[in-house]
Amino acid sequence: MPSLDRADPVILGHILQEHRELHGLLRATREAITPPSGGAPAASRQNGCERITQALCELRNHLAEHFQQEEDGGFLEESLARLPRLAAEAQHVLAEHPALLDEVDRLIKQSSGGDIPATGWATLCRDVDQFATRLLDHERRENRVVQQGYNEDLGLADD
Numbered sequence: 001m002p003s004l005d006r007a008d009p010v011i012l013g014h015i016l017q018e019h020r021e022l023h024g025l026l027r028a029t030r031e032a033i034t035p036p037s038g039g040a041p042a043a044s045r046q047n048g049c050e051r052i053t054q055a056l057c058e059l060r061n062h063l064a065e066h067f068q069q070e071e072d073g074g075f076l077e078e079s080l081a082r083l084p085r086l087a088a089e090a091q092h093v094l095a096e097h098p099a100l101l102d103e104v105d106r107l108i109k110q111s112s113g114g115d116i117p118a119t120g121w122a123t124l125c126r127d128v129d130q131f132a133t134r135l136l137d138h139e140r141r142e143n144r145v146v147q148q149g150y151n152e153d154l155g156l157a158d159d
């Protein structure tokens with residue numbers, strides 16, 4: 001069994017740290033959509049939109065950098081070197097980045113448009129929530145690729 005070299009905990013630690021930060025930003029985004037579902041008054045919708053825009057912009061900045069780091073190599077590459085059969089899955093996950101950034105841009109536009117009607121508010125909340133779920137799913141599959149790469153290399157895999 002190959003031994004774990006010194007770089008591994010550093011790389012894994014970095015991913016975990018990055019993803020923890022991302023989860024924090026996602027939580028803030030979700031919190032921004034919590035208050036008013038049915039019947040929110042216009043002023044409170046306006047407030048909510050501002051909070052959502054702010055949270056989404058912070059998330060967007062983080063994501064752009066995070067995706068860039070992932071694409072520039074480093075952790076996924078490391079997993080692939082260990083288990084080439086993960087290549088297709090890793091490529092698939094990385095290929096989702098542009099669409100995710102497009103979606104967050106679209107949501108920022110949607111939330112920063114100023115005065116929105118109650119129906120627009122409900123749609124925005126639903127869309128933001130769906131985006132958060134989609135992004136979490138992306139990160140989960142990414143973690144799985146990395147973990148498989150390391151675990152199987154160490155003989156820790158279940159299957």
Ligand SMILES: [Fe+2]
Pocket residue numbers: 067070093094097138139142
């Ligand atoms: Fe990613």
Ligand SMILES: [Fe+2]
Pocket residue numbers: 019066070139142
């Ligand atoms: Fe990621």
